[in-house]
Amino acid sequence: MALSVDEKYELITRNLHEVLGGDAIREILKERDLELYFGTAPTGRPHCGYFVPLMKLADFLQAGVHVKVLLADVHAFLDNMKAPMELVQHRVRYYELVIKAILKSLNVPIEKLHFIVGSSYQLKEEYALDNYRACAVTTEHDAMRAGAEVVKQVASPLISSLMYPGMQALDEQYLNVDVQFGGVDQRKIFILAEKLLPMMGYKKRSHLMSPMVPSLAGGKMSASAGANAKIDLFDEPNVVKKKVRSAFCEPGVVEDNGCLAFLKHVSFPAMKFRGEKEFVIDRPEKYGGKIVFNTYEEVEKAYVEQTLAPQDLKDGLQSSINALLATVQAELKSHPDMEGVIKLAYPDPKDEKKAKKDKKKNAKKDAANKQPETEKNTIFH
Numbered sequence: 001m002a003l004s005v006d007e008k009y010e011l012i013t014r015n016l017h018e019v020l021g022g023d024a025i026r027e028i029l030k031e032r033d034l035e036l037y038f039g040t041a042p043t044g045r046p047h048c049g050y051f052v053p054l055m056k057l058a059d060f061l062q063a064g065v066h067v068k069v070l071l072a073d074v075h076a077f078l079d080n081m082k083a084p085m086e087l088v089q090h091r092v093r094y095y096e097l098v099i100k101a102i103l104k105s106l107n108v109p110i111e112k113l114h115f116i117v118g119s120s121y122q123l124k125e126e127y128a129l130d131n132y133r134a135c136a137v138t139t140e141h142d143a144m145r146a147g148a149e150v151v152k153q154v155a156s157p158l159i160s161s162l163m164y165p166g167m168q169a170l171d172e173q174y175l176n177v178d179v180q181f182g183g184v185d186q187r188k189i190f191i192l193a194e195k196l197l198p199m200m201g202y203k204k205r206s207h208l209m210s211p212m213v214p215s216l217a218g219g220k221m222s223a224s225a226g227a228n229a230k231i232d233l234f235d236e237p238n239v240v241k242k243k244v245r246s247a248f249c250e251p252g253v254v255e256d257n258g259c260l261a262f263l264k265h266v267s268f269p270a271m272k273f274r275g276e277k278e279f280v281i282d283r284p285e286k287y288g289g290k291i292v293f294n295t296y297e298e299v300e301k302a303y304v305e306q307t308l309a310p311q312d313l314k315d316g317l318q319s320s321i322n323a324l325l326a327t328v329q330a331e332l333k334s335h336p337d338m339e340g341v342i343k344l345a346y347p348d349p350k351d352e353k354k355a356k357k358d359k360k361k362n363a364k365k366d367a368a369n370k371q372p373e374t375e376k377n378t379i380f381h
């Protein structure tokens with residue numbers, strides 16, 4: 001069934017924290033399909049929090065948007081070498097498989113989904129020159145501010161981390177899109193892009209931002225949340241159960257409640273995509289029996305009125321996460337060499353230690369031919 005412009009706009013912007021340039025999006029939708037990109041720096045290992053932006057990608061695809069996923073390998077390196085160059089190519093592969101598996105599990109059409117690796121165009125002459133042009137009109141102060149919530153903050157910022165925001169802005173031009181989508185943590189970079197591109201003679205793009213969803217431990221879902229709060233995509237059902245059980249979930253309180261947030265931003269939209277109509281909490285008969293909800297709003301209302309207890313909410317949540325993960329895992333495991341991909345992308349720290357030791361040994365051997373390394377890995381100290 002073809003969607004109207006209003007229906008598309010509603011689907012594209014639902015559950016977002018902020019929309020910049022919504023009018024321009026509407027105008028384009030009247031004429032043609034929207035072109036959008038979402039960039040992700042393959043630094044760590046994606047966990048269940050990753051479902052939040054991906055649910056939005058599902059909305060975009062459902063609304064007929066051409067979605068480009070930028071696997072930002074160069075950015076992963078520029079950000080304080082969060083991912084060393086040797087590892088980043090392997091992580092790019094893992095991220096692509098994960099994103100595809102998740103979107104497939106939601107039954108959304110993926111013909112309009114494309115993956116682009118940053119280094120495939122960011123190393124070309126034209127981009128490099130534009131990057132220098134961007135550097136020539138961006139102050140150190142503005143670059144620092146733009147990256148404050150994205151790039152790792154250190155006492156002596158590296159030039160690479162200052163180049164990061166400007167290059168993210170340039171990507172909008174080089175990926176030839178109408179819109180960039182990301183978490184609201186990207187806001188300052190988006191604002192920089194809205195100023196920088198017109199200064200360089202390029203078109204200003206619209207920006208869509210998803211909210212930062214609290215983790216199951218309460219607080220922003222980020223690398224700083226404890227390991228127990230993060231559910232890995234390969235976690236077994238009993239591990240998921242345990243992690244959800246230990247989640248922070250204050251009775252009757254919606255704020256900072258990672259369980260409710262996950263239900264709102266992931267479980268309910270996922271259910272609809274998968275054609276499941278009801279959210280069922282299988283409460284034992286002696287505690288009142290099964291509870292059925294049709295919308296997230298109903299769950300929230302019951303929770304606030306305290307007719308739904310945290311324990312029961314968690315029970316429903318863990319079974320919904322496990323149902324989602326079951327299809328994602330089946331999809332990922334159907335890859336002929338999933339284990340090999342993971343091993344290369346996330347080498348066992350023990351093997352890494354050994355590799356480092358070997359490297360040191362070798363380095364000592366040819367130390368005679370080499371200049372001495374500085375302690376801090378900087379030029380002046």
Ligand SMILES: N[C@@H](Cc1ccc(O)cc1)C(=O)O
Nearest residue numbers: 039040041072075150168171
């Ligand atoms: N800044 C994004 C990654 C990204 C990199 C380059 C882009 O063009 C877009 C997004 C992040 O924090 O994950």
